[in-house]
Amino acid sequence: MSKKAAIATIALFIFGIVSFISVVDNADRVLVRSSLRLSDLPDGVEKMASKISENFERPMSERKKRLKGLGKLDRPDLFAQYHHDIRTRHGEAAPSYSYNYKVEELLKAKSVTSTKALRKLGSTNQLDWIERGPGNVSGRTRGLIVDPDDPDYDTWYAGSVGGGVWKTEDAGQSWIELTAELPNLATSSLAMAASNHDVIYAGTGEGFGNVDQIQGNGIWKSIDRGATWDQLASTTNLEFQNVTRIIVDPADENTLLVSTAVGFNGAPNTSGIQRSIDGGASWTKVYDSGGRFVQQIIANPEDFKIQYAAVNAVGVMKSTDAGLTWSPSLNLGGIFDFDFPSGRFELAVAPSDTARIFAALDEDTGTTSILYISQDAGATWMKGSDATGVNWLAEQGWYDNTIAVHPFNENVVFVGGVNLWRIDLGTGIDTTDFQVTGIDLENTSSFLAFVNFGGALQGGGIDFGGASEGDYTSIEIRFGPGKSQKAHRFLIPEGETSGVPDANYTYQDYVDVPFELWDSDNDVQLMVSFRDQTRNGVWELAELDTETTREYVFLSAEPYDPNNPHPLIARNGGHTHRRLYFIWPVLVEGGIFDPDNLPEATLRINWERLITQSVTTTNVTDAYDEFGGSAKQVHPDHHNIVIIPINEASNSFRLLNANDGGVSFSDDAGATFTQPLNGYNTTQFYGVDKKNGANEFIGGMQDNNTWRSPAGEDASASSQWTFQFGGDGFETIWHYTEPNKLIGSIPNNLIFRSLDGGASWFSALNGLDDVGTGAPFLTKLAKSKQDPDLVFAVGESGVWRTDYFASSWTLTQMPAGWTPDINSLNASQVKISLVNPQIVWAGQNMIEDSPLYMSSDGGLSFAETAVFPDVPLGRISGLETHPAEDSTAFALFSFANAPKILRTNDLGQTWEDISGFGTGTTSTNGFPDVAVHSLLVLPYDTDIIWAGTGIGIFESMDGGATWADANSGFPATLVYEMVIVNDQVVVAT
Structure with a gap:
């Protein structure tokens, strides 16, 4: 019987897709009593759980705003780490997928050669997929542009990090997905050509986090206002791994510049600015950032020749020739001890006075938000000073940081971090004492690095030397052809390394060094000394070795004399005389030190007075009731502010905002907001379940809480789901025989249950000790239709079991090999056999000292299973079982060039690779080389297997012998979970 006939005759599947996010504030008033025992929780969790209990005692309309954050239980950095780790093979430092791999694998699977051809393909095995919503919950959005040809300003294009490019023509009341046929595009930036509004460029990839959560696929271009898209072939390489921003010459649709953040997942850091004059067909790198991420580029709205770029942990670069050359404008590199991802700048130019520039900075520790202001197009800068000291980026400016200037008033800016704020410039201007205001490193990246010894500057590699304040000026160390001078050489007692007293430095002689030191304020050359650690008579750079590279x-501050050493320096301990700075330099890793052929390069330490300007910071949206304001129905975590001027005479404008919940807008300068949530279905599900006998669903969503479809209604794409509780939403369970019972979860095994169909929720941690740091970030639960009260969770102590639907938990002790580190713990999985609840699987890895575990007594005890012998693997990305054979299970993996699906038919005694990789790096049976998260064996014909991958569903019709794209009308998106309930396959994307 053919597959179509089977479906038509047996009517086994109605296929439901789940996706989306949002904030609604009209839910019923619900009071909940908590059974959480705070005294039983580990340190650090008690306070968090206390917040949960406190908020569960509030009316739903109030608690949503607060609970949704739970002190930032939404952790985008940990999601990034999880996806990085499950793609990193045991023994490797980072994922080894090639750039653009998802697009290439999809093209290969579809047997086409271009992305444009994907749109023309039909579905040969079209199934009746029904999208079940939620229609009122949207996902993280970074890119946002407005169609200038719409006189009502209601036509917008939104770039979703998890869902491609979308369009609305009615201010968000309805949305159209423009890239459904393409792989899941992590769209971070959009730009429309002012000279031809049919031309739109989309940049992909997130270059903001500490691990690349969603890697990009270069730049995509539309020449028909977004109706079709084609990947620019010139950007299918690592130089365009993450395109953070795009600007287009308003006079020429083919001239564009992009900023890039490159170097994630082990790739070389070649970040910078790329320029094209042929519509993206070819590129010239016009700025190399020396290993720093360039996270934004903007242009003066009145003069495209004037451009500014934000360089992480460095500052602001400026170009006055349309991006051909760049020079420092605001340089803070070396002042703050930036630890990536902190040190992100966001820039804005005032439309009413284009000489007014603003830079919003996430300061190094994350505890301070800084606004820098320039009134002269970046020639000089002032630092905003607010007496309240409010941290408006809220320690998360590396992730959400955006700024825009009032269209008619250059003294007002709007900034966004976790919340939205307004900053008004005051009239008070003051100056600080002289201080180091920046360290410039020009062309030094090929040979010069620094060792962090705890110094105050340059990441700990430079420290003040103790000279009097009057000795300090701006100085430069200049390298290059013809540049050298004499320096005082010192030795320390032979064999000593660190902690040598100054008095034990013995002066030797006056020798040449391959650089010059200058007081750049007064054009005076200065004296230098160095420590000759290798005792070879010369100063040299070598790669870091703490024993030998202490040169x-x-x-x-003493003026230089080329003929004579200074008498107060040329003596034992004399290296401290009028010492301005102490530097520990080393050779960059993989570099070559040739003192006779160093490039033209400069190390500059700027010594200036810092000007401050008074500012007043006012809260606009208050997502977690921290500042006495209101959320105004706007989701927290803001990534983009676009301001549309409407009428200068009435001072009216529209403020558009892209955030982690989609798009919001205000037509009254932020007094009120609308966050339309109708069909912008872009949230990422991490858990889903269906009510037995009804088309009702519950799901947990990344950074978007746990939601339930409306009771008593058949869920559809536009269904307005009901908020259940806040935080990153994970696994959910709908009791199979008692539909009033539900379970939901948020990070680190914080588990809740409802006994009244979701009207109220209780904490469900009684007896569960692995909560917080002892639990996986992605809470994992296992359920059983045959025994629906039986539920399992996992933690560092072992497998947790409840026979009472989470009313209490008991620990099953695991064999000695169960000792997961934190990264492996986050990859934990647990699964009950679909056909026999006595068979339970659990684990994190498949390696010799950390295998998978199997229980044949309902989870009361576990034993180790065998390890796949042919190739080394590592962390699993999923566990699945068989609907008819209790001895059969599947272990899923997401490493590049390695097996993706292992199957056992004998309870783990042996494993076979059914994805065709074996010991090779390419599948021999049609399986794509992409991540795998889920799998289903179809019960009406167990030869049919579906695999949920990073590019959609792949299908085997012969028990795993061969694979092909299912070609069923399902989009090429990440499929995180697939479950069968009644006659439906429910897919979480």
């Missing part, structure tokens, strides 16, 4: 450099 310290000491900079003095």
Whole structure:
């Protein structure tokens, strides 16, 4: 019987897709009593759980705003880490997928050669997929542009990080997905050509986090206002791994510049600015950032020749020739001890005065938000000073940081971090004492690095030397052809390394060094000293070795004499005389030190007075009731502010905002907002279940809480789901025989249950000790239709079991090999056999000292299973079982060039690779080389297997012998979970 006939005759499947996010504030008033025992929780969890209990005692309309954050239980950095780890094979430092791999694998699976051809393909095995919503919950959005040809300003294009490019023509009341046939595009930036509004460019990839959560696929271009898209072939390489921003010459649709953040997942860091004059067919790199991520580029709205770029942990670069050359404008590199991902700048130019520039900075520790202001197009900068000291980026400016200037008033800016704020410039201007205001490193990246010894500057590699304040000026160390001077050489007692007292430095002689030291304020050359650690008579750079590479450099305020050493320096301990700075330099890893052929390069330490300007910061949206304001129905975590001027005479404008819940807008300068949530279905599900006998669903969503479809209604794409509780939503369970019972979860095994169909929720941690740091970030639960009260969770102590639907938990002790580290713990999985609840699987890895575990007594005890012998693997990305054979299970993996699906038919005694990779790097049976998260064996014909991958569903019709794209009308999106309930396959994307 053919597949179509089977479906038509047996009517086994009605296929439901789940996706989306949002904030609604009209839910019923519900009071909940908590059974949470705070005294039983580990340190750090008690306070968090207390917040949960406190908020569960509030009316739903109030608690949603607060509970949704739970002190930032939404952790985008940990999601990034999880996806990084499950793609990193045991023994490797990072994922080894090639750039653009998802697009290439999809093209290969579809047997086409271009992305444009994907739109023309039909579905040969079209199934009746029904989208079940939620229609009122949207996902993280970074890219946002407005169609200037719409006189009502209601036509917008939104770039979803998890769902491609979308369009609305009615201010968000309805949305159209423009890239459904393409792989899941992590769209971070959009730009429309002002000279031809049919031309739109979309940049992909997130270059903001500490691990690349969703890697990009270069730049995509539409020449028909977004109706079709084609990937620019010139950007299918690592130089365009993450395109953070795009600007287009308003006079020429073919001239564009992009900023890039490159170097994630082990790739070389070649971040910078790329320029094209032929519509993206070819590119010229016009700025190399020296290993720093360039996270934004903007242009003066009145003069495209003037451009600014934000360089992480460095500052602001400026170009006055349309991006051909760049020079520092605001340089803070070396002042703050930036630890990536902190140190992100966001920039804005005032439309009413284009000489007014603003830079919003996430300061190094994350505890301070800083606004820098320039009134002269970046020639000089002032630092905003607010007496309240409010941290408006809220320690998360590396992730959500955006700024825009009032269209008619250059003294007002709107900024966004976790919340939205308004900053008004005051009239008070003051100056600080002289201080180091920046360190410039020009062209030094090929040979010069620094060792962090705890110094105050340059990431700990430079420290003040103790000279009097009057000795300090701006100084430069200049390298290059013809540049050298004499320096005082010192030795320390032979064999000593660190902690040598100054008095034990013995002066030796006056020798040449391959650089010059200058007081750049007064054009005076200065004296230098160095420590000759290798005792070879010369100063040299070598790669870091703490025993031999201590060729310290000491900079003095004494004027240079090429013929004579200074008498107060040329003596034992004399290296401290009028010492300005102490530097520990080393050779960059993989570099070559040739003192006779160093490039033209400069290390500059700027010594200036810092000007401050008074500012007043006012809260606009208050997502977690921290500042006495209101959320105004706007989701927290803001990534883009677009301001549309409407009428200068009435001072009216529209403020558009892209956030983690989609798009919001205000037509009254932020007094009120609308966050339309109708069909912008872009949220990412991490858990889903269906009510037995009804088309009702419950799901947990990344950074978007746990939601339930309306009771008593057949869920559809536009269904307005009901908020259940806040935080990153994970696994959910709908009791199979008692539909009033539900379970939901948020990070680190914080589990809740409802006994009244979701009207109220109780904490469900009684007896569960692995909560917080002892639990996986992605809470994992296992359920059984045959024994629906039986539920399992996992933690560092072992497998947790409840026979009472989470009313209480008991620990099953695991064999000695169960000792997961934190990253492996986050990959934990647990699964009950679909056909026999006595068979339970659990684990994190498949390696010799950390295998998978199997129980044949309902989870009361576990035993180790065998390890796949042919190739080394590592962390699993999923566990699945068989609907008819209790001895059969599947272990899923997401590593590049390695097996993706292992099957056992004998309870784990042996495993076979059914994805065709074996010991090779390419599948021999049609399976794509992409991540795998889920799998289903179809019960009406167990030869049919579906695999949920990063590019959609792949299908085997012969028990795993061969694979092909299912070609069923399902989009090429990540499929995180697939479950069968009644006659439906429910897919979470």
